[in-house]
Amino acid sequence: MPAPTHLNALRAFEAAARHQSFSEAAIELSVTPAAVGQQVRSLEALLGVSLFIRIGSGANRLILTDAAQAALPYIQEGFDRLNFGLACLKDDSRRSSLTVALSPAFASKWLLPRIERFQQAYPTINVLLDTNPRSVDFKSQHFDIGVRYGSGDWVGLIAIHLMDEVIFPVCSPNFRLLQNGILEREALEKSTLIHDLSMAEDHDYPTWRMWLDASGYEHIATGNGLRVTSSAEVLQAAIEGHGLALARSVIVHDDLAAGRLMRPFVDKGLECPLTQAYYLVYKEGFGELAKVRNFRDWLLAEARNFSQVSES
CATH class of the missing domain: 3.40.190.10 (Periplasmic binding protein-like II)
Incomplete structure (x- = not known):
């Protein structure tokens, strides 16, 4: 199997395994459920093992086999490393792009009135604020850094306390x-x-x-x-x-x-x-990227200044 096809099949398997559904994996990958199923079957044929147990009407629910369950974390780690490698290449480009995931309320009421100071300090970093109200998945979507509200305990993410309220x-x-x-x-x-x-x-x-x-x-x-x-x-x-x-x-x-x-x-x-707080979050390793490090340090400084002003 050519390498690009192999990679596509692995990506289809990883998405289907995470969602436990060909249909939901297809939405994420912008293909048809049939295409996801074909990619998974081609991978099963290549490896000579079954990856899913199909159950339910039309076999629309998937359960990982023991072999697939054991392999999945390593495959996900591999994709994480690939994404990090691409981020490193982009980070070294003349103009870096930084994607920040955060809630609409935090963006409009707190960050946007202050973001101009970051842009003045780092004019070569293009900032994209993604304000999707739904909780984002750092594994399936590309985000460099984000602000989350909660307990500070998210699997696979570095979480740094930002502010209480x-x-x-x-x-x-x-x-x-x-x-x-x-x-x-x-x-x-x-x-x-x-x-x-x-x-x-x-x-x-x-x-x-x-x-x-x-x-x-x-x-x-x-x-x-x-x-x-x-x-x-x-x-x-x-x-x-x-x-x-x-x-x-x-x-x-x-x-x-x-x-x-x-x-x-x-x-x-x-x-x-409130028992929960705001946290700055990013995937392991991303803190080494200059654009993420610059935004992290700037936002932490802004939060410290905000807290001092609020308490005075």
Whole structure:
């Protein structure tokens, strides 16, 4: 089998093994499921071993054989090394491209107002910000570095703590229920609560119910209100006066500083700490690339400066 065909067959096998599906592997590789199946069968014929047990209607679910399960980590490591080799070649080119994976809210509310400083410091690095709201797969997609929100424990990724944050209510300075810049208890009961559903799958993420109970407002119901699936749009709804938002301190910082939003309670201690944090992440070895190292060091310095300003 010629080397390029061999490599394509291995890539088809690796994607199918990771997704346990020819159809999902085909979407990733931009080919048809039949093409993925043919590549896998050609590899099985070459090796003389079965790689998958096909089960389900139309054999659409795949289970790895023992031989395939044992070989898969080495094949994945091989592709990781190939991708790293290509990244090294690009890193030595006259103009480097840096792909950064991050959430839309973190990009628009925190990074974009600051990214110009990086571009001025490193004008030969072309930065691509990928703000796909879905959690990205560093194995199947090419990302040089990213910012993730979570516990800091992701298999195959180096994770460096970036910033912690807390959560608290905010509203527009022109919110109709404010009296002399303060939201009284009775007004809170009448306020529309804007719910952030961007992390609804995370049971540890604070909700209005959790904040109200912790702050002495157990009697206030949370069944009604405005529900939004983007943290940035939650803040925008609050800026436009549609209600109270339960805001994350990192994301809301610049809106508070600019006066677009405010904290409407006299007691600023009414805030909930979050068990998760922001982390800078990249695959093992990528920290050796100049473009990744430069962005990592710049972002860590920006985060330290931000934390110092926020605490003062």
